[in-house]
Structures are given as structure tokens and as C-alpha cells.
Amino acid sequence: MKKALLPLLMAVLFYSDSVFMIFFSEQAFDGDYIPAPRFFIIGLLFMSVFFDRNTAIKYGFFFGFLFDMFYTGLLGAYFFFLPLIVYITSMLTKWLHSTLPVFFVIVLFDIALLELVMYGLNVLVQRTTFSFEQFTYMRLLATLVLNGLFYILLAIPLRGAFLKLKKVFD
Amino acid sequence: MPHFLTNKRLIILLGSIILLVAMIGFSMRDRENITWPEKFVKDVTGFGQNILSKPAGAVESFFDNVGRLRHTYEENEKLRTHLEELAQLESDVARLEKDNAELRKVLEKEESLADYEPVQATVIARNPDRWYELITIDQGESNGIEPDMAVMTASGLVGKVQSTSKFTSTVQLLSAHDSNNRVSALVQGDKTVYGLIEGYDEEKQMLRLTKIPSDSKVKKGQAVTTSGLGGVFPKGLVIGEVSELVPDEFGLTQTALVKPAASFYDLEHVMVSKREMTKVLPEEEDRQQVVVEEEGM
Numbered sequence: 187m188k189k190a191l192l193p194l195l196m197a198v199l200f201y202s203d204s205v206f207m208i209f210f211s212e213q214a215f216d217g218d219y220i221p222a223p224r225f226f227i228i229g230l231l232f233m234s235v236f237f238d239r240n241t242a243i244k245y246g247f248f249f250g251f252l253f254d255m256f257y258t259g260l261l262g263a264y265f266f267f268l269p270l271i272v273y274i275t276s277m278l279t280k281w282l283h284s285t286l287p288v289f290f291v292i293v294l295f296d297i298a299l300l301e302l303v304m305y306g307l308n309v310l311v312q313r314t315t316f317s318f319e320q321f322t323y324m325r326l327l328a329t330l331v332l333n334g335l336f337y338i339l340l341a342i343p344l345r346g347a348f349l350k351l352k353k354v355f356d
Numbered sequence: 357m358p359h360f361l362t363n364k365r366l367i368i369l370l371g372s373i374i375l376l377v378a379m380i381g382f383s384m385r386d387r388e389n390i391t392w393p394e395k396f397v398k399d400v401t402g403f404g405q406n407i408l409s410k411p412a413g414a415v416e417s418f419f420d421n422v423g424r425l426r427h428t429y430e431e432n433e434k435l436r437t438h439l440e441e442l443a444q445l446e447s448d449v450a451r452l453e454k455d456n457a458e459l460r461k462v463l464e465k466e467e468s469l470a471d472y473e474p475v476q477a478t479v480i481a482r483n484p485d486r487w488y489e490l491i492t493i494d495q496g497e498s499n500g501i502e503p504d505m506a507v508m509t510a511s512g513l514v515g516k517v518q519s520t521s522k523f524t525s526t527v528q529l530l531s532a533h534d535s536n537n538r539v540s541a542l543v544q545g546d547k548t549v550y551g552l553i554e555g556y557d558e559e560k561q562m563l564r565l566t567k568i569p570s571d572s573k574v575k576k577g578q579a580v581t582t583s584g585l586g587g588v589f590p591k592g593l594v595i596g597e598v599s600e601l602v603p604d605e606f607g608l609t610q611t612a613l614v615k616p617a618a619s620f621y622d623l624e625h626v627m628v629s630k631r632e633m634t635k636v637l638p639e640e641e642d643r644q645q646v647v648v649e650e651e652g653m
Contacts (some may be wrong), residue, residue: 203484204409205408206484207481207483208409208413209412222485252397254383256481259486259518263376263380263564
């Protein structure tokens, strides 16, 4: 029964991005900055490090697929890159000790990487007219700040949750 | 880096890249509506989204209301002055509507491009990755919504339905960057001027009204509405007002920057307009031809 908590937690994190967008006014900062919530991805990275990498890759595939269909309509983007990011993270944490401050840097690196990839993809399919400078100043920095704050607030509870879930599954 | 790219991993990586390109190609195609597996996924995901966003929306509007309470007095004063004008306006509208109906009967022209039936909808999600200006609403095919219908708020047009599933629809906002996103519009004045709403100026936050004949005189402040000539949108939906005129690259036409009447931000409730007069979209095969011809030009 307690095993159902894992998909439930991931589903809540998945929806939390768009629920955040309901509360967050898009006209904040006069539209000069466009921070994008990436809470689900942070949760997924915690899962890959503190729970199990392969399960995290599977969740990445599944929720990436949902994300593509439900929100963006551009099939394949998150479906492919979420698992890849999980894989890169697991490679990085093999070399670096995954204490919370070190992991903070890794998470921000991953989010920046994902933003860059998504920007590249959107330029490729001509869905954006942002120049690279605009992208860096308006999106990338704001996104990193927002998700950094989220990490600082929720890193300890998230780590605790996944460690507990790991005990349940073992 | 030992064992970083073994053969097996390389094959998986290459295979997924091919799959990625194929899937993106598939979703970028000019298609009328999404396939049924996508519809199914959308309905299931939309169900969960509904459960979470409806309470969140309620909480948000509660705080909004609390914030608004502070300005109640000033608002009340303002509204009271409007109310007096409103009574007069209402009787005028009723009289004109009756006149219009009678005259139409005389002309034996009962249908009009302006007729539409609004469907109320609530916004349940906004694309959280914020690359595309897409919102999801809680009404779908079961309420008669079809792709390409106009979506508006009380103050004006905001976008069009991009795809539908049984219980949800995805709406593309006018501010989205998409070359297929065109709306036939007209500028109201002594002489009606037609143009196309095409593209959005991110910096000035204004819509671009293109293809205005160079000899027509468009003035700042004139109202822009849909013309109903595009074949899908009803006539007379407010889009905004002209705020600036710029000559085109070749000087053959003019482009006007239009300040949108409706805000594209913080949308909560929208209306989808079902046009009552028959649509004039050609059959699918003919339409393909039209697209090819347009591209060839």
C-alpha cells in the first residue's frame, strides 16, 4: 500500500509545475523575466540519486511523454531528454559525493542544460524568435533562481521522502 | 572515461535520436486534430489536472478578491457613473437589434457572420515550460468544441482552439509565435480597412496587423475587430486598437501595431465561440493544395 506513495508523489510534482503557473502572475517583473518552474525535474533528480536510477529513468520516460502530449504538443522532446538528464546526473554523482550543497550545483547544471536543449529545439522548429542573449537574460537566469529557491526550500523533505520510500521498497 | 559509451549504449542513443526526430516531425505536421491516443492521454492527464487546479484556482481568486476589497469604494463610484449610461445604451441596443432583425427579414438574409454561440470554459493549465503560448481549458468535444474556434475573454479575442480531446481543449494564444497563426481582421472607421493579424511584437507587447493597403488611412486609436472572412471566426470580436503605423519593407502595404484589448496573461475564464453560420473551409484535399500554393508564392 505504501508503495503507491511513490507514483503519487511524482504525479503531484508533475502537476505542481502548472499549479504554480496558476498562482504565479505572468506579468510579474513586467514580463521582463520568464522563470519556468521545473519542480518535477528536481523531484526526478532526487529520485535518481536517493531512490533508484533505473526507476527514475522509467518515470522520466513516462512523465516526459505525458508532458509532451498534454502541455507542449511537441512530441518527443521531454520524452527523450528527461531520461537523458537523469542518466547524466547519475554519471556526475558517481564522481562527486552527493551531499546536498554539491547536489544543488548538479541540479542547477541539469536545469540549465535542459533549458539550453529546449531553446535549441525550439529555434530548430521555429517556435521562438528569442535571440540567445534574450534567452539567457530573460529565461535562463530567472529559471535558475526560481528553481534554486525551490531546491533550498524542499531539498531536505524531498531527500527524506525518497530515503523513506527506499526503505519501504527494500 | 572508460565504458562511457559501450556499443549497446551507443545503439540505444542513436535509436532514440532517430525516434526523437521522427516524433517531432510527426507532431510538427500541419494536422487538423491530434490522434486518438493523444486524445486519450490528454483526457486522463486533464482529469488529474482538473482535480488539482480547480481548488488552486479557487484559492487564487479568493486572494484576488481580498486584494480587490481595498479598492471597492473607488470602483463603486466609477461604476455608478457608468450605470447611468448603461441604461440608455441598453435600450439603444435592444432597439437596434430589433431593427436589425426586421431589416434582415426584409432582405431575406437570416444568417450573419456575426452570429455565434459562446461556451464558457475555465483555464485548467498553462504550459509550464513557457515556450509556447498554450493554455488548456476544461471543455472539449463533448461540449461541441472543434479546432480553429475563436477563444475570447469578456474584453476581447485571445486565441484559437488548436486541438481538442473529449473533455479538454488546447488553446493557442494570439501572442504565440506561429506562422500559421493568422486572423482576418478589419479596422473600423469611415471606410472599413481589411488586414491580417499576423505575429506578435514581444518587446512592445502588441499584435501586428499586416497587409493593410498603402493608400488606406488608418488612424491611431481606431478599433480592430475580426472580419469573419477567414472562414472560422465570427465577425465583430474585439481584438484591440491601432497604436502605431509602420510602412512595410517594400512600401506596398502597411503594418499597424495593435494594442490587444484582452490581456493574454493570468487568464482564468474564457469563452469559446461556436460560429453559427457554416464554415467555409474547403475540403481537406483542396486545402492541402491551397497551402502548397501559398508556400510557392
